[in-house]
Amino acid sequence: MNPTCENIIKINEKLKLLNKLEDIYLTIYNRIKEEYNISELEILLKTIDKTESLFKSKEIIYDDFLNSFKYIENENTQIYFLVYSKTEKDNNSIIKELPKLKLALEFYSSSLYNKYLEKSIHELSIIDPVTGAFNRSYLDVYVDNILSISNREQKKVGFLKIGVDQFKAVIDEFDYTIGDMILVELTNTLKESVRISDIVIKMSEDEFLLILLNVINETNATIVADKLINNFSQRKVIIDNNTSQTLKKTICVGMSIFPDDATNIDDAIKKADIALYEARNIGRSKSYKYSEENVNTIDFF
Known part of the structure; x- marks a missing residue:
């Protein structure tokens, strides 16, 4: 040759x-x-x-x-x-x-x-094709590594479960196209409101998981949650270009902290989910931090 x-x-x-x-x-x-x-x-x-x-x-x-x-x-x-x-x-x-x-x-x-x-x-x-956020497949493959690093370096990780208030009402009154626009706007808000190292994951139709790396304590996570709620409440989605009609929505946020509240990722997400449920029970634009002391008082039905 x-x-x-x-x-x-x-x-x-x-x-x-x-x-x-x-x-x-x-x-x-x-x-x-x-x-x-x-x-x-x-x-x-x-x-x-x-x-x-x-x-x-x-x-x-x-x-x-x-x-x-x-x-x-x-x-x-x-x-x-x-x-x-x-x-x-x-x-x-x-x-x-x-x-x-x-x-x-x-x-x-x-x-x-x-x-x-x-x-x-x-x-x-x-990658979720609608929003550009990571999807659950990313969670399954990569996030265990984050918890391993957290354990090794003894740093806390915040799990924030985020849900759009009354999202089904948007679909019922408008359609899924408008619903998708709301989700894209929320994704952009989440990404713009946190550090580039933090992770945004779309978990279900109208719910996201935000993983905050190296949080100092639950107060730090609560500050981020309130920032997200405030930032998204100011965002507008144009639903009719001819009339300039806009739509504003709100979110609730549930929080858990690893390893304070959970010993593994599934448990951390579950407890953030419980906290989100409680936040939604309180009202719109609310955040709630998971607490073992209060979990028995939460009414799921």
Whole structure:
């Protein structure tokens, strides 16, 4: 076998073994930088309706010499490698080695795209398609790790169960489209109101779970709950563009703290659920912290 082809295949096999897309991008960049003396690399993925920048080695100076390579992955998707060189001499060197570079990128693009698809399918399996929040599958796979870290570092985790007040009335009066708009608005409110490290999960039709990492105490969780209630009460959903009719809704929040109230994730969620039930019994826009002392006084029926 031609030594060049053999080397390309060897690198490509290495790419297939990498788990992270970022590692694949960097391996491709470092390899062609070393072998073909390029300065920078940008990788784009283009579909019918969008162009996504997958990788950019650094802030590219666009008056550098550019060579563009397109590889068709399927009838709707192409991957572009934009290869930059700083001097005409370097660019001429790339042109001289063009057949080898094209062959290498053809192999690499296939491995890159397969990993991209794998990641996309995985994300689809853990993301709620309506709201963009995580779904219960994410909870099943990842959250046990959070509790393990919490135990090891002796840090508390807050579990906030959030429900839309009178959500069924929205569906009855309007429709599921308006209901979905309410849920999207709530998801955005939750994400904007907490840290990027906190986790928003859609649990059921109108209920969400917010996992607060490293909470100091229950007072800290209560402050967050009241902030969520206040922020969402101010959000408006436009339900008729012609009349500018808007709809405002409210939420209730139930809270439990790990490990104060529970020893495992199922128990923590169950107790946050009990607290949410009690908050809703009190009225709209209410929060309630789970308490073992009060649990026997809660009337579920």
